[in-house]
Amino acid sequence: MKILFYTGKGGVGKSTMAASAAWQLSQKSRVLIVSLDPAHNLGDIFCVSLNGREKRMNDRLLLREVDLHKLSRDYLEREIGVLTRTYSYLQALNLDRYFSVLKYSPGIEEYALLTSIEETIRREKDFDFIIFDTPPTGLTLRFLALPQITITWIDRLAQIRRQILDKRHTIQKIRGPASEEEKKQEVKLAYDEKDDPVLNRLMALKANYESLTGILQGPDSGVVLVFNPDMLSLRESERLVEGLRDINLPLRLLIQNKVTEENRAIAGQVVAELRKMVGDIPLLQVALSAQIACGLDSKLYDIPEDLVAPLDWRR
Amino acid sequence: MQGFGQGQREKVLSLTCMEQQELENVFALLLLGSFVGFPAPPTFLAVELLPFMEREMQVLGQRAEDACDMLGQMMGTLGVD
Numbered sequence: 001m002k003i004l005f006y007t008g009k010g011g012v013g014k015s016t017m018a019a020s021a022a023w024q025l026s027q028k029s030r031v032l033i034v035s036l037d038p039a040h041n042l043g044d045i046f047c048v049s050l051n052g053r054e055k056r057m058n059d060r061l062l063l064r065e066v067d068l069h070k071l072s073r074d075y076l077e078r079e080i081g082v083l084t085r086t087y088s089y090l091q092a093l094n095l096d097r098y099f100s101v102l103k104y105s106p107g108i109e110e111y112a113l114l115t116s117i118e119e120t121i122r123r124e125k126d127f128d129f130i131i132f133d134t135p136p137t138g139l140t141l142r143f144l145a146l147p148q149i150t151i152t153w154i155d156r157l158a159q160i161r162r163q164i165l166d167k168r169h170t171i172q173k174i175r176g177p178a179s180e181e182e183k184k185q186e187v188k189l190a191y192d193e194k195d196d197p198v199l200n201r202l203m204a205l206k207a208n209y210e211s212l213t214g215i216l217q218g219p220d221s222g223v224v225l226v227f228n229p230d231m232l233s234l235r236e237s238e239r240l241v242e243g244l245r246d247i248n249l250p251l252r253l254l255i256q257n258k259v260t261e262e263n264r265a266i267a268g269q270v271v272a273e274l275r276k277m278v279g280d281i282p283l284l285q286v287a288l289s290a291q292i293a294c295g296l297d298s299k300l301y302d303i304p305e306d307l308v309a310p311l312d313w314r315r
Numbered sequence: 316m317q318g319f320g321q322g323q324r325e326k327v328l329s330l331t332c333m334e335q336q337e338l339e340n341v342f343a344l345l346l347l348g349s350f351v352g353f354p355a356p357p358t359f360l361a362v363e364l365l366p367f368m369e370r371e372m373q374v375l376g377q378r379a380e381d382a383c384d385m386l387g388q389m390m391g392t393l394g395v396d
Contacts, residue, residue, distance in 0.1 A: 079366075085366075153356040157345065160342045161342060171328060171332060201363060
């Protein structure tokens with residue numbers, strides 16, 4: 001199964017390219033296309049109404065829109081549920097409702113996005129391709145970097161946690177076995193790594209993020225960069241390439257969209273600039289579609305260029 | 316002699332206990348710092364661990380309460396009258 005992320009500046013045609021590639025791939029393979037962009041227009045491209053759900057276009061093509069707000073809400077509700085159960089005594093004082101303030105925490109949306117990608121990758125085994133249409137560059141880089149940033153933090157926290165357990169162990173040893181009377185009053189603290197819920201949770205999270213990073217950096221995943229023949233989108237693409245390099249994600253294909261006879265010269269310049277950074281990654285040029293002007297029922301996803309051939313990077 | 320040994324043991328114990336509490340305090344502060352305006356790990360990490368952090372939060376609160384008499388507390392631990 002191959003996993004593709006279509007990225008680029010807002011408005012360059014990420015969604016259209018992703019949708020067209022999905023359509024072309026679905027002629028021979030089973031494809032799932034997921035829109036992570038809060039400004040969903042996957043449905044508009046295929047002329048169907050998705051509203052944060054999924055829809056089967058044909059036997060081999062499934063469209064899905066992810067509702068970010070709902071995802072973050074569900075995640076937080078789950079966590080607030082655990083908190084409320086753990087601190088159940090607070091219910092007696094009616095203080096548990098203060099936990100609900102957590103829903104305003106920053107950073108939760110990226111996490112919800114990442115969780116959704118992870119769930120999709122782990123659950124959907126019946127597809128040959130999963131295509132993600134991503135939100136604009138800034139947010140995309142943030143959530144793609146999230147697993148690695150998190151692992152760094154987990155390592156540091158686990159280190160401190162181990163020191164705490166070590167100290168507790170020392171205290172336990174100096175103190176010796178407690179008498180029966182003391183045992184009754186004693187607050188039991190975990191000092192063994194196996195018994196400490198905090199360390200266990202940290203290690204579980206770490207294993208999870210390492211496996212996700214492995215999948216994202218692996219031979220079956222890749223990023224497709226979509227850009228236009230203009231300087232603004234070139235600059236943002238350069239930033240994206242740098243960002244991807246930092247987090248070690250493989251760039252597989254460049255698509256230059258909206259090329260016309262008039263802008264062919266500047267298109268060449270933009271490609272030459274980008275080539276200096278990325279080397280010999282395959283490049284596709286897609287002409288500005290004439291169908292945009294054709295009215296509401298035009299098939300925006302049906303473009304003449306072959307978007308599929310360069311996606312076979314291993315065969 | 317037994318009483319003397321016990322005394323020494325208690326002394327070491329209280330010092331180690333303090334060290335442990337300080338570490339727990341640092342752990343909680345690192346993890347929950349974002350809620351009090353510190354640069355902090357991704358918020359969801361804090362949210363994930365929050366259910367198991369009751370003790371650390373108590374320590375954190377205790378430390379904040381004692382903050383105005385840090386010197387006194389340290390002298391107490393070191394046995395300086």
